Amino acid sequence: MHKNKKILVVDDDTEIRTLLREYLERSGFSVLEAADGVSLFEQFPAEDIDIVLLDVMLPGDDGFTLCQKIRKESLVPIIMLTASSDDADRIVGLEMGADDYMAKPFNPRELLARIKAILRRVETHQQPVEVKPAANPRYYKFAGWTLDTTSRQLVREGEQQYPLTGADFALLMLFLEHPQRILKRDEISDLTRGRESSPFDRSIDVHVSRLRHRLGDDGKNPQIIKTVRGAGYVLAVEVSVADELD
Known part of the structure; x- marks a missing residue:
């Protein structure tokens, strides 16, 4: 289901990027990396990205600013990563247009589950709600x-x-x-x-x-x-x- 799906991991922590890349690649994803906004936009939207994992604390433009910039040109799903225990960071990210958030440190299996849930939603173009048997209206x-x-x-x-x-x-x-x-x-x-x-x-x-x-x-x-x-x-x-x- 997720073969060839591309995930762009944007985090200035090399160790976190490496760990996420290795874990997600073992799960069948193709993973690209960026350490800041400059390297992010060198790959986006030129690369066909399916989902962005975006850290809040970055050198230069922070994750909130980058989320806004992405939203001006794309509806690609965005999961914000925040080291703050304050709900304010998470709420701001959602207000900027993010689809979800994860607080660091996080369980990679939970992150993977959220990625898959978002991708299922995108692929079906509708929610897993109870619908009538008739054809879905446009x-x-x-x-x-x-x-x-x-x-x-x-x-x-x-x-x-x-x-x-x-x-x-x-x-x-x-x-x-x-x-x-x-x-x-x-x-x-x-x-x-x-x-x-x-x-x-x-x-x-x-x-x-x-x-x-x-x-x-x-x-x-x-x-x-x-x-x-x-x-x-x-x-x-x-x-x-x-x-x-x-």
């Missing part, structure tokens, strides 16, 4: 927005198209497949990332906030994705589907 329409599931573009009438990152697409698809249904945080984490969230994990809240911002939904008084206190989140608008646009 377009979802809701609250003045149209989502093209083939191109992963959000379109608002009279406005430009907005590409979605893998994480944003996964979350939006989950809500669109389950409108008017309260989704618990653990459920969202399990269905979009393949694991349950920890009691203090705020990444789901950050992802929801980021998606609300993309949809122009007021975070203080949201009308599209509402918070159900003590329960989770719900897509509170009507959803229609179509195979072709009018």
